[in-house]
Amino acid sequence: xxxxxxxxxxxxxAYVATSATFLKLRRATVVGVLVSGGWLGVLAGLAIGPxxxxxxxxxxxxxxSPLLTVGLGWIGLMIGLQLRRDILKQLPSAMxxxxxxxxxxxxxxxxxxxxxxxxxxxxxxxxxxxxxxVALLAAGAIGWTAETRSLRLADAxxxxxxxxxxxxxSLSTPxxxxxxxxxxxxxxxxxxxxxxxxxxxxxxxxxxxxxxAIVLGIISRFGLRRAxxxxxxxxxxxxxxxxxxxxAANELEMSPLLSAMLAGIVIANLAGKELRxxxxxxIEAEHAVATLYWIxxxxxxxIRLGPLALVIAAAIIxxxxxxxxxIVAMSRVSNSSEFSAKQLLHLTPIRQSPMAIMLGVALVxxxxxxxNHRLLAIVALTGITCDVIAVAARGLRKRPTAAEQPxxxxxxxxx
Amino acid sequence: xxxxxxxxxAEQPKQPGEDRVLLVVIASDPTAMDDLFTALLxxxxxxxxxxxxxxxxxVLREEMPIFAGLVALLPSATGSRMxxxxxxxxxxxxxxxxxxxxxxxxxxxxxxxxPVIRTVGLRR
Numbered sequence: 369x370x371x372x373x374x375x376x377x378x379x380x381x382a383y384v385a386t387s388a389t390f391l392k393l394r395r396a397t398v399v400g401v402l403v404s405g406g407w408l409g410v411l412a413g414l415a416i417g418p419x420x421x422x423x424x425x426x427x428x429x430x431x432x433s434p435l436l437t438v439g440l441g442w443i444g445l446m447i448g449l450q451l452r453r454d455i456l457k458q459l460p461s462a463m464x465x466x467x468x469x470x471x472x473x474x475x476x477x478x479x480x481x482x483x484x485x486x487x488x489x490x491x492x493x494x495x496x497x498x499x500x501x502v503a504l505l506a507a508g509a510i511g512w513t514a515e516t517r518s519l520r521l522a523d524a525x526x527x528x529x530x531x532x533x534x535x536x537x538s539l540s541t542p543x544x545x546x547x548x549x550x551x552x553x554x555x556x557x558x559x560x561x562x563x564x565x566x567x568x569x570x571x572x573x574x575x576x577x578x579x580x581a582i583v584l585g586i587i588s589r590f591g592l593r594r595a596x597x598x599x600x601x602x603x604x605x606x607x608x609x610x611x612x613x614x615x616a617a618n619e620l621e622m623s624p625l626l627s628a629m630l631a632g633i634v635i636a637n638l639a640g641k642e643l644r645x646x647x648x649x650x651i652e653a654e655h656a657v658a659t660l661y662w663i664x665x666x667x668x669x670x671i672r673l674g675p676l677a678l679v680i681a682a683a684i685i686x687x688x689x690x691x692x693x694x695i696v697a698m699s700r701v702s703n704s705s706e707f708s709a710k711q712l713l714h715l716t717p718i719r720q721s722p723m724a725i726m727l728g729v730a731l732v733x734x735x736x737x738x739x740n741h742r743l744l745a746i747v748a749l750t751g752i753t754c755d756v757i758a759v760a761a762r763g764l765r766k767r768p769t770a771a772e773q774p775x776x777x778x779x780x781x782x783x
Numbered sequence: 784x785x786x787x788x789x790x791x792x793a794e795q796p797k798q799p800g801e802d803r804v805l806l807v808v809i810a811s812d813p814t815a816m817d818d819l820f821t822a823l824l825x826x827x828x829x830x831x832x833x834x835x836x837x838x839x840x841x842v843l844r845e846e847m848p849i850f851a852g853l854v855a856l857l858p859s860a861t862g863s864r865m866x867x868x869x870x871x872x873x874x875x876x877x878x879x880x881x882x883x884x885x886x887x888x889x890x891x892x893x894x895x896x897x898p899v900i901r902t903v904g905l906r907r
Contacts (some may be wrong), residue, residue: 379842391843404847443850450853458857468817514852538852644862651844651851658849722849 374428375435382413382660398612398759400518405755406662406722410748413666420733423670424667426732426741435732436664437618438732441610441628442650442657447541448632449647459539463532466699467539467771470717471510473695475547479506481683496555496565503551504731505684508724508747510538511546512692519715519762529702530710533716536701541723542629548727549626550574552734556621560737573620577627580616584609585634592646602649609635627731658722665725668732669748670741677746684750689757692717715758720751784821792830803899806875808830809883810892811838816864823868832869838863849894869905872896 384390394403402408416423429436482505486498516530533731553570555563589770595601609631617627635641673681702709715739728744791881806828810816816833823831847904870878882894 373785384794394847404849406849446850450851455853455857514848515846517846534848534852535856538848538856541850602903627797647854652840654844654849654851655847 374424375432377416377423378663380661381409381579381583381663382656384462392522393655394518400515401719401755401759404513404515404518404722405719405751406658406665406725407752407755408746409659409662410666410669410725410752413663414669415665415666416670417669418665419669419671426668426670426736429664429667429732430736436661436729437614437732438610439660440624440654440696440726440733441617442627442653443726444628445632445635446543446604446654447544447545447625448540448629448634448651449636449643449650451542452636452643460532460533462699462701466532466696466701467511467536468544469699470536470692470695471540471543471547473691474509474511475496475506477687477691478684479503480510481687482506482680484722485680485683487675489680489746491634494563497560497737497739498540499555500552500731500735501740503548503554504727504743504747507544507548507551507683508727509688509719509723511723513719514538516712516716519712519758527706527709527712528741529712532701533696533712537721540721544721544723545623545625545629546726548730549623552731553622555735558735558737560735563735570622573622574626576620577616577622577630578724581630581634583626584612584631585638588635589633592643592778595646598754599649601645605646606650622709623730625726644703658726661726661729665744665748666727668741669728669745670738671745673742673745673749677742681746681753683750684746685753685757688720688750688754689718711762715762716762718758720747720754722751724751795798801901802872803869804872804875805897805899806866806868806878807895808869808878808892808898809836809863809894810866810890811863812890812892813862813864813889815886815892816866818886819866819878819882822885823878826874826877826881828868828870828874829876833867834867835861836865869899869902 370724390403399408413424414420479502482502483498486501486505487495489500490501507540512533512618514534516534550570553573554566554567556569557563565605588605591608595605610628613627614624614632616626620627636647696713696717703711724747725744727745730738732744808816808819810819823829847854879894879896882892888891
């Protein structure tokens with residue numbers, strides 16, 4: 369009974385968070401940042417969780433993990449459906465280059481920092497227990513938010529720089545899912561004391577998942593043709609796809625995010641014109657599903673962070689503020705001297721990707737240890753702090769006056 | 784000097800087929816518009832302007848992407864269209880009847896009929 373009440377409460381909160389009032393609120397600068405980062409949802413979850421009035425407990429949420437796994441499957445499918453050949457072919461090389469450089473640099477820098485710092489905080493004998501948390505912090509650091517509107521850099525809103533940043537952020541999401549899922553698949557078991565390690569098994573299981581995804585893609589294509597856009601039939605196909613692929617992932621001990629993403633990629637590239645309705649049907653729920661998981665994250669995170677955990681959070685924030693704009697600058701995505709473009713390129717990459725929180729929830733559901741609950745709190749803390757830094761820096765950096773701006777080159781009069 | 788009702792020229796009685804209205808149809812399902820085109824021709828409407836469109840919810844969602852930001856970046860056909868046509872009220876009534884009775888409920892477009900005060904440049 370408690371589980372049903374808890375689920376109803378979460379759904380009701382997600383419904384309120386996607387209401388017209390909230391749609392209006394998120395168009396304001398500060399609230400827009402809070403909503404797009406998911407922080408209002410996380411705070412709502414914190415308020416109803418054990419840290420607040422205690423209506424929902426983390427144990428109750430963990431008990432509802434089969435349902436949450438389906439939700440993660442929904443997110444994975446959404447990510448995978450974007451990776452269509454026709455879309456990927458149109459992407460500019462600068463966008464792909466930026467995404468690749470950022471992914472490699474983030475895995476190296478943040479993965480190394482996490483591997484270095486986490487053992488001091490965890491104080492756990494087994495190095496195996498570190499693998500999934502290191503994977504979370506490395507994968508969570510890949511990319512940045514694809515939402516650029518709330519920084520209110522109107523001049524740059526439709527610029528090439530905005531498109532490159534948003535595209536690279538979107539491309540980073542599947543990479544983050546892949547990195548996290550492989551890290552998680554290397555360890556087997558739910559109890560942190562009895563985890564076992566395997567480096568080769570994830571590769572074999574990954575291949576098995578691809579085969580299942582291909583079969584499922586072919587069946588889905590047939591189903592989508594039969595459905596002819598009927599919403600109830602689309603819902604049946606969607607639930608069937610998610611149930612089969614997340615079930616397979618569960619059997620193979622792989623992340624539902626990865627398995628559903630693979631299914632999404634296959635469906636996106638096999639289905640014909642019927643795909644558009646299916647895609648729209650799934651993407652329409654993007655904000656509601658995200659809000660639901662932000663609230664779940666708020667319930668699951670444990671805010672009892674000691675000084676060492678705060679040091680780790682501060683290190684991640686510092687690395688983001690320093691490294692991310694540097695990575696973008698090194699990728700040479702723009703030579704623009706426009707103030708708005710430069711500010712956008714500097715501030716947007718500081719903001720953490722909303723996917724980081726989803727990966728944190730996926731980790732807690734897979735291995736519900738105390739340390740992982742606190743790790744989720746670190747991810748939330750770094751995310752909200754980076755958003756605040758980006759907004760504050762935008763406010764502090766004043767636009768140069770006309771007198772301060774370099775003079776525009778004038779045409780030489782004809783001789 | 785302001786024109787008083789007494790000085791306004793008397794309105795000529797309208798001939799059948801002269802009462803023009805603006806027919807606006809918004810369809811999010813491309814197949815619905817396909818059926819509608821056939822119906823319009825059957826009803827006698829041979830001219831209309833069709834515009835590719837996008838719903839407000841889609842625009843709001845796209846400006847704040849969370850997981851699905853890539854699709855929103857590239858120009859693509861939404862499948863959603865708006866149709867404008869100057870028609871007679873009889874023709875508009877037939878179109879409304881077709882939409883109400885013939886179109887599948889899940890694909891049914893939104894139709895609006897507005898009075899037209901004056902038209903310029905309309906070729907018939």
